[in-house]
Amino acid sequence: MDLRLSDEQQMIQETVRKIMEEKVAPRATEIDEKAELPMDVVELFQENQIFSLVAPQEYGGLDGQLLTLCVAIEEVSRVCGSSSMILGNQSLGAGPIVLWGNEAQKDKYLPGIAAGEIMASFALTEPNAGSDVGGIQAKAVLKGNSYIINGNKCFITHADIADVFTVFAKVAVDGKDKITAFLVDAKTPGISIGKKERKMGLRGSSTCSMNFEEVEVPAENMLGNIGDGYRIALDCLDKGRIMTGSMAVGIAQGAMEAAIDFATTRYQFGQPISDNQGIQFMLADMATEIEVARAMIRTAAWNHDNHTPDMVKFSAMSKLYATDMVMRATTDAVQIMGGYGYCKDYPVERMMRDAKIFAIFEGANQIQRLVVARSLLK
Ligand SMILES: Cc1cc2nc3c(=O)[nH]c(=O)nc-3n(C[C@H](O)[C@H](O)[C@H](O)COP(=O)(O)OP(=O)(O)OC[C@H]3O[C@@H](n4cnc5c(N)ncnc54)[C@H](O)[C@@H]3O)c2cc1C
Numbered sequence: 319m320d321l322r323l324s325d326e327q328q329m330i331q332e333t334v335r336k337i338m339e340e341k342v343a344p345r346a347t348e349i350d351e352k353a354e355l356p357m358d359v360v361e362l363f364q365e366n367q368i369f370s371l372v373a374p375q376e377y378g379g380l381d382g383q384l385l386t387l388c389v390a391i392e393e394v395s396r397v398c399g400s401s402s403m404i405l406g407n408q409s410l411g412a413g414p415i416v417l418w419g420n421e422a423q424k425d426k427y428l429p430g431i432a433a434g435e436i437m438a439s440f441a442l443t444e445p446n447a448g449s450d451v452g453g454i455q456a457k458a459v460l461k462g463n464s465y466i467i468n469g470n471k472c473f474i475t476h477a478d479i480a481d482v483f484t485v486f487a488k489v490a491v492d493g494k495d496k497i498t499a500f501l502v503d504a505k506t507p508g509i510s511i512g513k514k515e516r517k518m519g520l521r522g523s524s525t526c527s528m529n530f531e532e533v534e535v536p537a538e539n540m541l542g543n544i545g546d547g548y549r550i551a552l553d554c555l556d557k558g559r560i561m562t563g564s565m566a567v568g569i570a571q572g573a574m575e576a577a578i579d580f581a582t583t584r585y586q587f588g589q590p591i592s593d594n595q596g597i598q599f600m601l602a603d604m605a606t607e608i609e610v611a612r613a614m615i616r617t618a619a620w621n622h623d624n625h626t627p628d629m630v631k632f633s634a635m636s637k638l639y640a641t642d643m644v645m646r647a648t649t650d651a652v653q654i655m656g657g658y659g660y661c662k663d664y665p666v667e668r669m670m671r672d673a674k675i676f677a678i679f680e681g682a683n684q685i686q687r688l689v690v691a692r693s694l695l696k
Pocket residue numbers: 439440441442443447448449450472473474475476517520525675678679680681682683684685
């Protein structure tokens with residue numbers, strides 16, 4: 319396994335970093351405070367072909383490598399967690415089509431998703447089914463050549479701007495409910511977007527509830543077959559978890575850089591606070607844990623790109639480690655910056671708030687531990 323970045327990956331890393339520092343860093347505080355999805359960042363990603371990272375080459379994507387996407391996402395979240403959700407959610411939304419779509423479905427959606435002309439979202443969670451995916455209650459019933467979907471979803475990222483959703487619903491076959499995934503165009507009558515959550519962090523990323531009332535979806539929009547939905551959801555989450563981990567690494571990196579800048583220029587007792595070993599040890603631990611997490615994410619992405627049997631375990635382990643790590647790193651960054659770290663003039667209080675969600679979504683970290691333990695004990 320060679321985890322060194324190729325020349326092209328390094329070029330993408332540098333390009334995304336430059337764009338983020340020039341165009342988004344000056345807006346990051348405002349994006350958080352306004353708590354509105356920054357459509358100018360969506361346009362920026364469109365103009366710079368950044369969405370091409372989420373699709374395979376043959377459908378307008380760049381190289382189709384999860385590793386490349388993770389490298390780019392890290393650069394986005396290093397500056398702005400909310401903006402990293404724009405790219406991350408486009409990848410999560412594209413996932414079911416990339417991994418399970420037939421040729422017609424891929425041809426219809428992926429080039430537009432890669433261009434950022436079609437925004438995609440992933441609608442799995444329901445008010446009574448979060449970690450327990452099998453507990454979803456949305457129903458799809460066959461009527462002629464269509465399925466009629468009824469149900470409620472919650473916490474759906476960017477539902478308010480999505481053009482297409484993968485919706486998970488149960489189809490009854492011989493008295494058994496089978497989770498099934500459908501591609502649903504957002505303009506289909508019967509879909510309504512409900513409450514937009516007011517969140518602790520990632521406030522520039524919208525999170526909405528959705529209602530499906532008699533929503534008619536052509537049968538050809540089914541992904542895979544009846545009953546494949548559970549497998550589709552898990553396959554997408556296995557991929558999404560690695561990406562989530564890379565968002566966490568980026569935020570931790572941004573927080574550490576801010577803490578170093580501060581520690582070397584803040585004087586107390588006649589010397590920079592960075593001259594104190596107590597501060598140096600916090601920075602050293604932070605840097606070490608960030609490198610461990612980055613290496614785990616790249617290992618997991620390599621396993622995903624190479625379809626190895628260890629992919630599921632590495633995906634869960636890397637998400638678990640990176641997303642617990644980012645909470646420690648951002649908390650310590652605030653600590654190093656003292657009262658200034660706690661205030662909004664510096665980015666680390668935003669980063670600490672943004673960091674919390676990563677241990678919750680794409681499968682809470684308790685669930686990641688179950689996945690890792692199962693892979694050890696099977
Ligand atoms: C900002 C945000 C964006 C999101 N985006 C999306 C999206 O785009 N699409 C989508 O479908 N969903 C999305 N979600 C939903 C997210 O995936 C769920 O919140 C997550 O899976 C956890 O589900 P829950 O919130 O219902 O918590 P619960 O499942 O109720 O869990 C509550 C707590 O119990 C723990 N727990 C549950 N079961 C076990 C167990 N067996 N053993 C030990 N502990 C357990 C959990 O780890 C957690 O700590 C989003 C959520 C948020 C907050």
